[in-house]
Amino acid sequence: MNFIKLLFFILISTLITANQGLASLQENVSDFILKRCQYLERFKNIPVCSTCVSSQTTIPNFYRERGYRPAWTKKSTINELLDAIKDSYDHGLNPDDYHLKALQKLEEKIHKTGVTEPSLLADYDILLTDALLRLSFHLFYGKVSPESLDPNWNFKRRLMDIEPHKYLSKVIRSGNIKESLKKLSPDAAYYNVLKRWLRKYREFAKNPWPLVPSGKTLKLGMKSHRIKILKQRLIAEGFLSSHSNNITEIFDDSLFESVKAFQKHHGLSVDGVVGRDTLHALNILPKDKINQIRVNLERARWLLHDLPRKFLLVNIADFRLYYFEDEQKKWTCKVMVGKPYWKTPVFKAMLQYIVVNPYWVVPPGILKKEILPKIKKDPSYLEKNNMEVVDLKGRKINSYSINWKKINPKRFPYIIRQKPGPQNALGRIKFIFPNKHFVFLHDTPAKNLFSKTIRAFSHGCIRVEKPLELAELLFKNSKKWNIEKIKKAISSNKNQIIHLEEELPIYILYWTVVQNEDKTITFLPDIYNRDKKILLGLDTPYEVSYLGNIWKQAKIK
Numbered sequence: 109m110n111f112i113k114l115l116f117f118i119l120i121s122t123l124i125t126a127n128q129g130l131a132s133l134q135e136n137v138s139d140f141i142l143k144r145c146q147y148l149e150r151f152k153n154i155p156v157c158s159t160c161v162s163s164q165t166t167i168p169n170f171y172r173e174r175g176y177r178p179a180w181t182k183k184s185t186i187n188e189l190l191d192a193i194k195d196s197y198d199h200g201l202n203p204d205d206y207h208l209k210a211l212q213k214l215e216e217k218i219h220k221t222g223v224t225e226p227s228l229l230a231d232y233d234i235l236l237t238d239a240l241l242r243l244s245f246h247l248f249y250g251k252v253s254p255e256s257l258d259p260n261w262n263f264k265r266r267l268m269d270i271e272p273h274k275y276l277s278k279v280i281r282s283g284n285i286k287e288s289l290k291k292l293s294p295d296a297a298y299y300n301v302l303k304r305w306l307r308k309y310r311e312f313a314k315n316p317w318p319l320v321p322s323g324k325t326l327k328l329g330m331k332s333h334r335i336k337i338l339k340q341r342l343i344a345e346g347f348l349s350s351h352s353n354n355i356t357e358i359f360d361d362s363l364f365e366s367v368k369a370f371q372k373h374h375g376l377s378v379d380g381v382v383g384r385d386t387l388h389a390l391n392i393l394p395k396d397k398i399n400q401i402r403v404n405l406e407r408a409r410w411l412l413h414d415l416p417r418k419f420l421l422v423n424i425a426d427f428r429l430y431y432f433e434d435e436q437k438k439w440t441c442k443v444m445v446g447k448p449y450w451k452t453p454v455f456k457a458m459l460q461y462i463v464v465n466p467y468w469v470v471p472p473g474i475l476k477k478e479i480l481p482k483i484k485k486d487p488s489y490l491e492k493n494n495m496e497v498v499d500l501k502g503r504k505i506n507s508y509s510i511n512w513k514k515i516n517p518k519r520f521p522y523i524i525r526q527k528p529g530p531q532n533a534l535g536r537i538k539f540i541f542p543n544k545h546f547v548f549l550h551d552t553p554a555k556n557l558f559s560k561t562i563r564a565f566s567h568g569c570i571r572v573e574k575p576l577e578l579a580e581l582l583f584k585n586s587k588k589w590n591i592e593k594i595k596k597a598i599s600s601n602k603n604q605i606i607h608l609e610e611e612l613p614i615y616i617l618y619w620t621v622v623q624n625e626d627k628t629i630t631f632l633p634d635i636y637n638r639d640k641k642i643l644l645g646l647d648t649p650y651e652v653s654y655l656g657n658i659w660k661q662a663k664i665k
Contacts, residue, residue, distance in 0.1 A: 136226035137178050137229045137230050137233070138175070138176040138177055138178070139176075139226070140226050140229075140230035140231075141177075141230045141233065141234065142176040144161075144231070145168040145171050145176065146168075148161065148163075148164050148167060149164055149168050152164045154234070156210065156231045156234065156235055157210040157213055157214050157231060157235070158209070158210055158213070159207050159209075159210040159235070161234055161235065161238045163238055163241055163242075166241055166272045166276070167234065167237060167238060167241070167273075169271075169272075169273040170237060170276050170277065171234075171237075173273065173274075173277065174277070178229065178230075178233045179233055179237055179277075179280050180233050180236045180280070182283060184283065185280065185283045185285060186236060188283070188285035189236060189240055189285045190208075190211065191286065192243065192285055192289050193206040193207075193208050193239060195286075196243060196246075196247075198303055198306065198307065199247065199293060199405060200302075200303075200402030200405040200406065200646065201243075201251060201646070202646070202647070204649075205242060205246070205251065206239040206242050206243045207235050207239045208239075210235060211232070211236065211239065214228060214231060214232045218232065237276060237280075240276060240279065240285070241272065241276060242650065243289060244275070244276075244279075244288075244289060244292055245272075246409070247289060247292040248268070248292040248293070248409070248413075249265060249409065249410070250407075250410045251406065251409075251646060251650065252406055252645030252646060253645075256645075257641050257642065257645070258453075258454060260453055260454070260455060260544075260545070261454070261455075262455050263410065263411060263455075263456055265413065266413055266414050293409065294409060294412035296412045297623070297627075298408060298412065299405065299408045299412060301623045301627050301629065302401050302405050302621065302623075302629070303405070304627075305401055306398065306402065306405070309394050309398045310398060312344065312345065312397075313393075313394035313395055315344070316393060316394055317340070317341045317344035317345060317394070318337050318340050318341055318344070319341075319391045320334060320337050320338050320341055320382075320387060320390050321334050321337065325382060325383045326338065326381070326382035327359060327380075327381050328359050328361070328363075328364045328380060328381075329358075329359055330359040331357050331358050332359075333357055335356075335357050335358065335359050336356065336357045338367075338382065338390070339355045339356075339363060340355060341390055342363070342366045342367070342370060342390075347366045347369050347373075348363065348366040349362075364380040365380070367380045367381070367382060367386065368380045370386070370389070370390070371389075372630070373628060373629070374386075374389045374630065374632075375426070375561070375630055375631065375632040375633055376389060376561060377561045389631075392631075397631060399643050400620055400621055400634075400639060401629075402643070402646055403620065403621075403642045403646070404619055404620060404621040406642055406645075407618075407619060411615075411617070415432075416613050417434060418431075418432065418434075418612060418613075419431075419432055419612065419614065419615060420432075420459065420612060420614040420615070421614070421615045421617060422443060422452075422549075422570055422614070422615070422616045422617065423617055423619050424445045424452050424454070424617065424635075424636070425618050425619055425620045425632045425633070425635060425636075426619065426622055426630075426632055427442060427444065427445060427562070427563040428442060428443060429441055429442075429443045429549070429570070429572060429578070431578075439581055441572060441573045441574040441577065441578070442558045442573040443549075443563065443570050443571060443572055443573065444552070444558070444563040444564070444565045444566050444570070444571040445563065445565075445566060445570055446564060446568040446569070447564050447567070448564060448635060448636060448637075450473075450566065450567040450568045451568065451636050452566070452569075452570060452616065453545045453547065453568070453616065454616055454618050455543060455545065456613060456614065456616070457541035457542065457613075457614055457616075458541055458542075458611040458612065458614070459540070459541040459582070459608065459611060459612045459613075459614045460541060460542065460607065460608060461540050461605055461607040461608060462538065462539050462540065462579060462594075462605075462606050462608075463537065463538045463603070463605050463606075464536065464594065464597045464598050464602075464606065465528035465529075465532075465536060465537075465597075465598060465601055465602055465603045465604065466532065466534045466536075466537070466538045466550070467525045467527060467528060467532075467603060468525060468526040468532055468533040468534045469523060469524075469525045470495075470524045470526070471546065471567065472517075472520075473567070474567055475517060475524060476518075479524060480512070480515065480517055483507075483512050487507070487508065487512065490507050490524070491507070493526065493531075494526055494527050494529055494531060494532070495524055495525065495526045495527070496526075496527060497510065497522050497523070497524055498522065498523050498525065499521070499522055499523070500521075500522075500523065505522055510522075528603055529601070530553060531553050532553070534552070535550055535552045535553055535571075535575065537550070537575045537576070537579060537594075537598065538550035539572075539575075539578065539579075539582075541614050545568065546568075546569075547570065548569055548570070549569070549570045549571075549572050549575075549578070550569060550570070550571060550572065551571070551572060551575040552571040552572075554571070555573075557571075562633065562635065564635055570616070576591065576594070576595070579591060579594050580594075582608055582612065583608070585609075585610075586609050587609070588609070589606060594606070618636065618638055620632045620633075620634050620638075620639055
């Protein structure tokens with residue numbers, strides 16, 4: 109009996125000692141976490157196992173609220189976060205931005221030594237918390253700050269309705285890391301399609317396709333050793349069946365159709381002929397297509413949250429205008445955009461009214477570089493082009509009374525405008541969404557240019573292939589106007605403003621990979637060379653100081 113009592117006493121003493129040891133260990137870990145947070149607040153970052161924690165506000169706030177106790181006490185929760193960090197690769201992100209290698213090294217060190225070193229446990233805990241913070245915000249807002257790339261960026265992004273440190277507490281407490289992070293990335297078909305094709309092109313990259321040698325244009329019926337390589341190239345990307353009758357050197361019908369399919373999915377002229385542009389596209393490596401998809405996944409994280417129910421969207425790189433309603437594409441048409449020298453800007457605005465039979469007021473840049481030199485060369489230029497000169501009050505001025513040779517374009521005291529009519533540069537109708545760029549949608553007399561594949565012809569404004577269809581769409585629910593009345597107004601040749609009864613959001617965007625109806629994707633030429641800066645931002649090791657205004661608003665510093 110005494111022996112049993114003694115055994116019971118030893119067991120209880122052992123448990124108490126173990127609990128005391130555990131409590132003591134946690135207390136020591138908390139002390140190190142406190143010291144790390146104090147260091148972080150003072151010096152703005154802490155070096156931890158070949159990486160750096162720089163969230164100088166959120167991390168200290170998070171641990172302060174929990175009395176500096178360790179947060180990551182469940183192995184299952186830690187494993188979920190580590191899996192989510194690895195999964196960031198499928199979003200086109202870099203897992204090492206979320207301390208993957210450093211966490212793996214620390215974990216190995218802790219397990220290898222078998223010693224519960226408080227400083228290592230503190231570092232491991234803080235690193236896990238910082239990884240969750242970074243990954244959460246990158247999935248929700250994107251890694252690269254669009255404000256840092258484009259000073260004109262005016263897309264206000266929704267902030268989380270919870271303080272960042274409270275968000276961390278909520279997610280870690282729930283233990284449901286993966287599900288919480290999944291809710292942050294865009295819930296859009298386009299985003300998921302890009303992710304699927306990213307995986308596919310990474311598979312292609314394991315066995316890169318052959319490069320087609322340069323040479324003469326390849327056409328139907330031709331014979332060449334280059335055609336055999338061309339077939340192998342198209343098979344590698346899935347545009348030609350590998351079961352085709354032997355890979356011969358003949359440009360046959362099946363190859364002709366495969367080349368057309370390839371051209372269609374690369375934003376090229378679809379003619380089945382392998383000329384300069386098609387050859388260039390064929391020789392783009394899988395890694396470059398992977399990066400193009402990654403760049404557009406990042407654009408999606410910037411923009412595909414909280415879209416309105418109805419809106420217009422211009423994709424500059426695709427040369428198309430779309431109307432969306434209830435997340436469905438309801439209408440589309442071709443557009444022309446600015447030349448690379450006169451880039452159409454990326455922004456959003458509200459379409460408020462249309463102008464029928466518009467005047468075209470010559471912008472200062474075009475006036476200086478194009479119109480004034482032509483007038484000086486030919487004083488009758490204005491008359492020949494149905495143009496007139498007015499003063500700032502709209503009073504007409506006799507153009508022949510002006511000494512054009514003495515005119516200083518920087519101090520031009522008049523306005524030159526083209527009168528309404530079928531040859532007006534703006535056509536018969538324009539669509540106005542006030543913005544500081546003076547960009548708008550408009551009709552054009554140069555209809556033949558819509559047959560071109562690359563339609564970068566304007567000075568920045570957007571020419572619409574089917575302006576009357578767009579007008580009909582805008583006024584389909586109007587009680588005052590319909591398309592017949594608008595056509596009648598146009599035939600009057602009188603300049604007139606017609607306001608929309610309900611303003612419509614319009615997004616002028618730039619996407620170089622687009623989703624097709626069959627959930628394939630089309631790679632588009634980067635006509636303004638805008639992808640490179642985004643790719644550089646994605647591939648540059650992450651620094652908190654790189655974040656733009658959105659992060660400051662979210663109290664992440």
